[in-house]
Amino acid sequence: MSTYLGLPTLRRKGDAGGRATPSGTRPDEPFGPVPHPDDPLRWGETFPQAARAALGNDQMRANLGxxxxxxxxxxxxxxxxxxxxxxxxxxxxxxxxxxxxGLPDLLEELERNVTARGGVVHWARDAAEANRIVAELVRAAGVDEVVKVKSMATQEIGLNEALAEAGIAATETDLAELIVQLADDMPSHILVPAIHRNREEIRRIFLERMADAPADLTDAPRELAMAARAHLRRKFLTAKVAISGANFAVADTGTLSVVESEGNGRMCLTLPETLITVMGIEKLVPTFTDLEVFLQTLPRSSTGERMNPYTSLWTGVTPGDGPQKFHLVLLDNGRTRALADDVGRAALHCIRCSACLNVCPVYERVGGHAYGSVYPGPIGAVLTPQLTGSSGHGDPNSSLPFASTLCGACYDVCPVKIDIPSLLVHLRARVADEDRGRRVPTGWGAAMKAASAVMSDGGRFALAEKGTVVARILAGRKGYVRHLPFPASAWTASRDLPAPAKQTFRDWWAKEHEQPGERSDR
Incomplete structure (x- = not known):
């Protein structure tokens, strides 16, 4: 499943930059994304900034909920x-x-077995190298248009944009990805990229951006699906090159696997003459027996199905059956950086099921775009900063580990038991360590130092407790404070402050346990 850590500018294919436009779209339409009402997409912001804007979109929140x-x-x-x-x-x-x-040894084993079965393996250290390899392979096939299976890895590296710059049009064939592509939007969910769109919005996107959409198209799900099917069928039947990701790769046989629910993947993986697969190096399993485990857990965790509707497996090249040229691009792009962290490497266990997104109270309210990454939600909050790196609180990626309540629901549903809350705390500590070297402390750092000075001394803490009476007065009968002056306004801008209890624990303890004359400020 799919997206782009470099956060590309959202432009129409075929815009002033001279980029390729997939046939069947309407290049004469106004350029730019098809927005939600009153909700232009904003990128490059910290999570709090983007989340604040997303919270104002009632329609998106209703769709997500x-x-x-x-x-x-x-x-x-x-x-x-x-x-x-x-x-x-x-x-x-x-x-x-x-x-x-054992990743290095398993990758070499995979390469040997793919090569032995007629495939060609390419190694890509970063997004630029992977994009260059794929573009050269497409050019070598003599075509300027490709079909794509939904792929997180290719969106991570911005492959569609890179191909367009090279004059190659890439058509997404997954229904949700097609919706996102036509709208010049970005995916907001790992499994359901267009989860933030409702049926009427999709109808409008098809009518505005898909040249062969029926003029009388309604928002009935079947009509929308049939319009997309008719649009894509010609692509499937004429495409010479297809590009896919991979959910799993079996090291001891060289077998690749894609699981999907619509059948578009099966069409892309069998009809074209050349198949190019871009796969993150962490997607390995050692044996077919290991694959059996994930083919039970993935569909249940992702789509709530007992088994996946379409599970495609291919091993190299078979003469006369399927693509006759197969290329596997093994993508690093920050993964070895994450692997070097004994704690953080657990994020690489992810099988992209999206279960953590569906239970996260933060994601449900702000959606995927607020994360500014192709990997949204709890797993994105721990994966993105490790793949791309971070440089302290001013870096948008550094704000992602704080985009959580640490409620633990994500760990409870994860099919491979990634302890995301612990990873979030680990990455928060890393951000704090990065900030320690700053000569000018951040506002957050100054606030924490002030809190430390108060809480480390019993007398100062007791004095601060006496000031809570002011908060009780401000809270009044409502029981919470909604507005405080600067700098406390940074807290109340996005949170209500509950009224402090009338009796502090210190006072209660003194009343219940201390003898007359003893101090209560210890």
Whole structure:
């Protein structure tokens, strides 16, 4: 599944930059994204800035709330049917830990087996190298248009934009990805990229941006799906080159796997003459037996299905059957940096099921765009800063580990038991360490130093407690404070401050346990 850590500018393909326009779209339409009402997309901001804007979009919040609650209920139902679900989670976690420990050897084993079966393996250190490799392979095939299977890795590196700059048009064939592409939007969910759009918005996007959309198109789901199907069918039947990601790669056979729900992936993986797969190096499993574990946990955790509708497996090249040229691009792009962190490397265990997004109270309210990354939600908050690096509180990536309540719901549903709350705390500590070297402290750092000075001394803390009477007065009968003057306004701008208790714990303890004459400020 799919997106771009460099946060590309949202431009129409075929705009003033001379970029390629997929046939069947309307280049004469006004350039730029099709926005939600009163909600232009904003990128490059810190999470608090972007979240504040997203919270004002009632329609998006309603769309997200309905969709995530539906997926949560489906997942809970099918997971509850599996008597050994916890054992499967333990097995998945153990397999991923084993993979991370032996990744170099497993990658070499994968390369040997892919090559032995007629495939060609390419190694890409970063996004620029991967994009260059793919563009050269497409040019070598003599075409200027490709079809794509939904892929997180290709969106991570901005492949569509890089191909367009090279004069190659890439058409997304997953329905949700197609919606996002036509709208010049960005995905907001790992599994359901267009989860932030409702049916009427999709109808409008099709009518405005898809040249062969029926003029009388309604917002009925079947009509929308059939319009997209008719639009894509010609692409499938004429495409010479397809580009995919990979959910898994089996090291001991050289087999790649893509799981999807619509059948578009199967069309892309079987009809074209050349298949190019871009895969993050962490997607390995050692054996087919290991793959069996994830083919049970992934569909239940992602779509709430007992098994995946379309599971495509291919091993190299088979004469006369399927693509006759297969290229595998193994992508690093910051993954070895994450692997070097003994704690943070657990984020690489992720199998992109999106279960953590669907239970996260923060994601449900702000959506995926607020994370400014192709990997939104709790897993994005720990994965993105490690893949791209961060430089302290001023860096947008450094704000992501703080985009959480640490409620632990993400860990409870993760099919490979990634302890995301602990990773968030680990990365928060890293941000704090990065800030210690600053000569001019941040406002946050100054506030924490002031809090430390107060809380480290019993007398000062007791004096501060006496000041809470002011907050009780401001709270009044409502029981909470909504507005405080600067600098406390930085807190109340996004949070209500509950009224302090009438009796502090210190006072209660003194009344219940201390003898007359003893001090109560210890």
């Amino acid at each position: 309905h969709a995530t609650s539906t997926i949560r209920a489906k997942r809970a139902s099918v997971v509850g049917e599996v008597p050994d679900w916890e054992a499967l989670r333990d097995a998945g976690a153990a397999i991923k830990t084993h993979v991370m420990a």
